[in-house]
Amino acid sequence: MGLDFTVVPKFMDVILLGALWTIAITIAAATLSFFGGIMFAVIALYAPLPVRLPFRFFAWLFMGTPLLLQLFLIYFGLVQIGIDLPAFVAGVIGLGLHFAVYNSELIQASILAVDKGQTEAARTLGLSRMQALRKVVIPQAVRDVVPPIGNNMIALLKDSALVSVIGVSELTLSAQLAIGRTYRPFEFYVVAAVFYYIINLCMEAGLRRIERRTQASR
Amino acid sequence: MTDQKPFVDIRNAQKSYGSLEVLKDISLQVQRGQIVAIIGPSGSGKSTLLRAINDLDPLTGGEVWLEDMQINRKLPHRQYEAHINQVRQDIGMVFQHFNLFPHLSVRGNITLAPRLLKHLSEAEANALAEEQLEKVGMLDRIDYFPSRLSGGQKQRVAIARALAMKPKVMLFDEATSALDPELVDEVNQVMKKLAEEHMTMIIVTHEMGFAESVCDRVLFMDQGVVVEEGPPEVIFRDPQNERTRNFLRKHLEGSNR
Ligand SMILES: Nc1ncnc2c1ncn2[C@@H]1O[C@H](COP(=O)(O)OP(=O)(O)OP(=O)(O)O)[C@@H](O)[C@H]1O
Numbered sequence: 322m323g324l325d326f327t328v329v330p331k332f333m334d335v336i337l338l339g340a341l342w343t344i345a346i347t348i349a350a351a352t353l354s355f356f357g358g359i360m361f362a363v364i365a366l367y368a369p370l371p372v373r374l375p376f377r378f379f380a381w382l383f384m385g386t387p388l389l390l391q392l393f394l395i396y397f398g399l400v401q402i403g404i405d406l407p408a409f410v411a412g413v414i415g416l417g418l419h420f421a422v423y424n425s426e427l428i429q430a431s432i433l434a435v436d437k438g439q440t441e442a443a444r445t446l447g448l449s450r451m452q453a454l455r456k457v458v459i460p461q462a463v464r465d466v467v468p469p470i471g472n473n474m475i476a477l478l479k480d481s482a483l484v485s486v487i488g489v490s491e492l493t494l495s496a497q498l499a500i501g502r503t504y505r506p507f508e509f510y511v512v513a514a515v516f517y518y519i520i521n522l523c524m525e526a527g528l529r530r531i532e533r534r535t536q537a538s539r
Numbered sequence: 540m541t542d543q544k545p546f547v548d549i550r551n552a553q554k555s556y557g558s559l560e561v562l563k564d565i566s567l568q569v570q571r572g573q574i575v576a577i578i579g580p581s582g583s584g585k586s587t588l589l590r591a592i593n594d595l596d597p598l599t600g601g602e603v604w605l606e607d608m609q610i611n612r613k614l615p616h617r618q619y620e621a622h623i624n625q626v627r628q629d630i631g632m633v634f635q636h637f638n639l640f641p642h643l644s645v646r647g648n649i650t651l652a653p654r655l656l657k658h659l660s661e662a663e664a665n666a667l668a669e670e671q672l673e674k675v676g677m678l679d680r681i682d683y684f685p686s687r688l689s690g691g692q693k694q695r696v697a698i699a700r701a702l703a704m705k706p707k708v709m710l711f712d713e714a715t716s717a718l719d720p721e722l723v724d725e726v727n728q729v730m731k732k733l734a735e736e737h738m739t740m741i742i743v744t745h746e747m748g749f750a751e752s753v754c755d756r757v758l759f760m761d762q763g764v765v766v767e768e769g770p771p772e773v774i775f776r777d778p779q780n781e782r783t784r785n786f787l788r789k790h791l792e793g794s795n796r
């Protein structure tokens with residue numbers, strides 16, 4: 322049985338819908354991972370010890386265990402303690418927190434690399450520690466860390482395929498659905514790959530724009 | 540003048556890093572509108588003294604007063620933070636390396652603190668920025684980012700940023716030391732202008748000529764003590780102390796080379 326791509330158009334609506342879900346989950350999780358990453362970085366660097374220690378454990382949990390396991394835990398495990406999340410929400414939280422921890426590592430290093438004179442200048446003007454961090458240090462730290470965070474976000478897009486296992490009908494699951502009906506795995510996996518590639522290209526273009534914008538202030 | 544109550548009053552300042560005594564019981568009174576220069580060899584504690592005034596480097600002993608308020612008073616942590624943030628609004632500081640905020644435009648650098656701390660509207664803050672930039676001759680660069688300015692221009696913006704908080708006193712820590720020689724004068728001119736407007740200033744400097752022409756009083760510091768102080772014509776023309784003479788002679792040789 323040879324390849325036959327003529328079956329693809331019939332399932333294009335399913336695939337397109339899946340692609341939209343993938344985009345939605347990626348944007349939502351990326352946003353969570355970005356702001357979560359900043360928050361985690363601040364906690365890791367500045368929170369008092371009783372907050373910092375449990376937090377380190379939590380960070381280790383997210384970095385040291387498979388994302389797949391984390392998704393199972395959030396979607397299936399939390400139900401047992403009365404937290405019944407919709408699959409999409411569980412997926413966003415799992416992906417978002419997982420990458421937030423990675424982003425936090427980058428942002429921490431970047432915060433520490435901001436010249437001490439910046440904080441001094443801000444404090445000298447009368448800004449509080451928190452204001453200096455928010456208005457002076459973090460914007461610079463984030464600006465410096467846009468390219469590596471961008472790489473994390475592309476990894477996030479690819480890992481978003483994992484949420485298919487908890488039943489979010491994103492691109493990969495949609496392809497599997499079409500395959501179940503047609504028994505044409507090669508064709509539909511290739512189509513899905515093409516869609517991932519297109520989304521990936523769009524993300525990279527977006528990141529380059531952000532990088533150019535942030536470069537202006539150097 | 541001398542019987543007046545001091546505006547800035549440093550009483551028996553002491554500072555140690557571990558067993559290293561950096562300031563050994565230094566007192567300094569500055570009257571309102573007075574301009575004091577602090578000179579001395581590297582490591583003598585000039586920056587430490589200056590930075591003690593706004594508590595960037597807290598003293599280990601002694602008191603710092605601004606008008607009727609003790610700056611480094613003992614307070615519980617939270618209260619102290621609120622107090623010191625308030626006090627710092629009244630004390631402008633200019634650094635050797637400018638420390639402009641690179642992610643903000645010139646306008647953003649100047650308006651950040653007034654907007655945040657004095658809750659100025661955007662229009663008010665813009666007017667303030669324009670006023671201060673006009674004063675330092677940088678109005679035409681208001682929408683530039685710091686990376687596109689020369690060192691002298693950066694320092695003038697840094698001065699405008701400090702002035703925008705309407706400080707009662709200005710501290711300068713070697714404001715021209717990092718500049719190419721041909722850019723020093725534009726910053727000195729701005730500082731002279733402030734002097735003419737009777738801004739109270741404490742200036743750490745290696746530029747004896749500038750100190751002599753602008754300052755009312757000069758302190759020579761060495762190894763954490765004030766070795767000699769007096770009017771510039773005495774310190775520079777007829778220093779009484781051997782260490783002062785040595786320092787000035789060496790400095791002169793250095794700058795003639
Ligand atoms: N954080 C610190 N820890 C330990 N020692 C310090 C610290 N900061 C300053 N010192 C020491 O305190 C002394 C005085 O330093 P300070 O910076 O006040 O000197 P300075 O007169 O400003 O010198 P320069 O002309 O080089 O700027 C120096 O011996 C310096 O090594």
Ligand SMILES: [Mg+2]
Nearest residue numbers: 585586587712
């Ligand atoms: Mg110094």
